[in-house]
Amino acid sequence: MTPELSFAGMLAYKHRFTLPLDYQQPNGETIEVFARELVSPENQHKQLPFIVFFQGGPGFGAVRPAATGGWIKRALQEFRVLLLDQRGTGLSTPVSSASLSHLSAAQQSEYLSHFRADNIIRDAESIRQQLVADDKWSILGQSFGGFCVLKYLNDAPHGVAEAYITGGIPSLSRSADEVYQATYQRVIAKNNDFFTRFSDAQGLVKSLAQHISDNEVRLATGEQLTVEMLQLLGINIGMEQGPESVYYLLEHALISTPSGTIVNPLFLAHFCQLLDYNTNPIFALLHESIYCQNSASNWAAHRVRQQYPQFNYSADKPFLFTGEMIYPWMFEQFNNLKPLKSTASTLAEKDNWPMLYDQTKLASNQVPVAAAIYSEDMFVEMRYSLETAEKVGNLKYWLTSEYEHNGIRMDGEHILDRLIAINRGEKLR
Template sequence: MNSTCLAELTFAGIVARKHYFDLPLNYEQPDGEKITIFARELSSPDNLDKDLPFIVFFQGGPGFGAVRPAANGGWIKRALKEYRVLLLDQRGTGLSTPVNFASLSHLTSDEQTQYLSHFRADNIIRDAEAIRQQLTHGQKWTILGQSFGGFCVLKYLNDAPEGLAEAYITGGIPSLTRHADEVYQATYKRVLAKNQDFFNRFSDAQDLLTSLAEHIDNHPVQLATGERLTVEMLQLLGINIGMEQGPESVYYLIEQALIETPSGTQVNPLFLAHFCHLLDFNTNPIFALLHESIYCQNSASNWAAHRVRETYPEFNYQAGKPFLFTGEMVYPWMFEQFTNLKPLKQTAEQLAHKQDWPMLYDVNKLAQNQVPVCAAIYSEDMFVEMQYSLETAAQVGSLKYWLTSEYEHNGIRMDGEHILDRLIAINRGEKLR
C-alpha cells in the first residue's frame, strides 16, 4: 500500500494533514486495479506533540465525502480534546477516486456494475483497516459513524473488531436481517408522520405546493441544471423535512416559488437555482445507485422503495388531492429525469436486480461483540426506524444506547459536541454532566 502525506494546513485553529492511500479496488485481487482513498487528519495545536489515538469518522450516505470543517466546533471540538480525528472520504466520494457519470463513461454498463459492486460498506471497512495498519502501526482506534456511517460501524464490528478500541453511532443502527421491503414499509409510515408535522406547522404550505404542482404539470419549467422540473422531483424535497432546520428550508423555498410577472405566473429563477442545492442526485450518484444495496444480503432490492410506494397510494400525486413529500427513497424514473443520472440508467437497473450481494452481518458474531459501543437513537428519526434500531441494539453485545426525542436525524450536525460527549460518558460508565 502506497501512501502520501502532504504538508500541514491550518483551518480555524485546527491543524490538518492530507493523506492519500493507493488501495485495491477488489481486495480479492490485491495486485489488480488500485483506487485512491483520501483522509484528512485533524489535530488540536495544543496536542501536536502528544501521541493521541485516532477517532475515525464514517460519513452518512452512501456516496458523500466526509465533512469539510470550517471551524473548531461541534463533535470535532469534543473529539480533539483526546483524539486525532480522521475524516475518511469513503471510496468513490470526495477526493477518493470520485464516482460520477464522467469517471465511469469509459466503461460499459456491465463493467460499471462490476466496478460499483466494490463500493459497499464491506470494502469501506477494508480500506479503513488498511489505513489503520499504515497510520497507527497496528494500534487500535475508535470509530464514529453517522447515519450510513453507523452501518459501517456495525460492519467494522462484524469484520475487524480487533482493530477497535471503542465505537460510536449516531442516527444509524440498521436491521441486521430485514429485507429492504420491510425497511421501506416502515420508512413510508415515518414520512407520512413528518408530512403531517410539516403541514400542521406551515398552514399555507399545502396551498403553495398544490399551486406549484399544478403550474409545473401544465407548463414546462426548466431547472438551473437543465432538467424539466416534475412533480415527482418536487416531492423529493421531503428528504429535508426529516432534518433539523430542514422543514424551514423547504418552506422558505416553496414560499417564493411562484411569482407574478407581466407575462403571467412563472416559477421564480431563485427557486429553480436553490431547488438543485437541496437535492444531491446529480452530484452524488453513488447515493442513487447503491442506496438500496446497503440493505441487501444475498438478495436483490428490485427497486424496493418504488414497489413499496404502490401500497401507499397517497404518495402518488393527483390534481385535487393533497400533495405529499417523499423521503430518503430512490426511484427508477430518477435515471430518466436527472441529467447526470441518465447515462447510468442501465447500470442502475443491473444493480437493482443484482442478487449475489454478499452477507453484511453475522448475527451470532455480533452477539459476542466485546468492543464497547454506544449509540444515539432518535425516536423521531424519519430515516432510520426506531424499532429496528432497538431490535439490533438487543442483538449486539456490549452495545449501550441513548434513546432521545431531542434531535432529528442530523442531530450530530446541530449539537455534536454535546451528543458525542454524552455518548463517550455512557460508553465509559462516567457520570453524565
C-alpha cells in the first residue's frame, strides 16, 4: 500500500471502514469510520503491532500531526500508530446540525444515542479484526479517550495487549451530579490561581463584561457575545499554556476609537477559536451522557451550578470563569447548536443509557494498564481517579503535579515513555 502522506520521520496511510450505526441491527444503517495509520520509514515493511489512540472529547477528531514529535515519536519506535476519528468526528460521518437536519428531534436523539463510548469500542474492535485479524493491539486514551480505554477493557479485553491512560480515569459509579460538584470546586481553585497570577485580569474581564452587558457585541461567527459565553473561556485555564492564551486575549479585548470604546475585532475572532461548541456539537450534546448509567443527566452542570452562586456574575462581585460544563442556554445562543435545542433536551432527559462499566469484570482485568493521573487536573477529579484505580485489576498509576490536563500534548514523548516503562516493569530512563 502506498502512503498518502509523507512527513519528516513518518509515513501516513488512510483507512475507511463501513460499520453499523447500531450493532444490534448489523444489516441496518451504516456509517463510515476513518483512521490514519502512521509508521516510521525504517519500519515501513515490518510487521509491528498497532497502538490505537482514543482522542479526548467526546466529539473531537483525532490529532492531525504535522511532524514527528511528542507521544507519536515515542510510539513509532515500536508501533504502528492508528489515529481513530471516533464516530461522528473528523472524517467519520461527521455530525452537525446540517447533517441531522433531515431528521426530527426524536430521530436525532435516537441517532445520537449510538455515539457513546460503547459503540466507539465496537467500532474499534471491528477495525482491529479487519486490520490484524486475531492479533492484539495496544490502546492509548487521553481524557475522554481514557474513558474509552476502560470501556474497551470492560467489553473486549481479548483484543488488547497493553493499555495506557493519560488524564482520563473515570469514576465507575458516581453520578453526573457528583462529578460536577467536584468539578466546580476545582474550577474555583483554577480561577483563584489565574486571577492571582495575572494581577490585572480581574479588572480587564470585568470591564469587558460590563461593556458587553451595556452594548450589543457580535462575535465573528455572528452570535451576540454574552457574559455567560465569556465565562466559557475558563475551559482553557485548566490547560497548560491556556491561562496565558486567555490573559493575552483579555489584554486586547477593549480598544479606544474616535467613536468610543469598542471590542477589538481581533478579540471577537480569536474568542471563537478558543471555544468549540459551534464546530463540535457532539461535545455539547453528549458530554454529560458519558457519566450516565441507567440514569439521566437532566442538565447536571446547570443544576449543580446553583450550589455555587459565585459563578452568577454581577458587577458588585468578582468575575469567575466556568469550565468544562454544558448549559441549556448554549442551545439558544450558539448558532450551530440552536437547531439542536429540542434534541439536547431529549438527550438530557434520557434515563435508559446502558451501563458502561461492570466492576466485577474490571476487578479481574488481566491487561496491563498504566495511567498518568494529574493531581492538579481541572477536568478529572483526582479522588475519583484514584478510587477507580483501586478497583481495576492490573492497573498501575503515576500520580504527578507536573502537568495540567493536556500534559500529553505538551510533553507526550516523556509521558508515554514513562507509562510504557511502568507497564513493562522497566527502569525509568
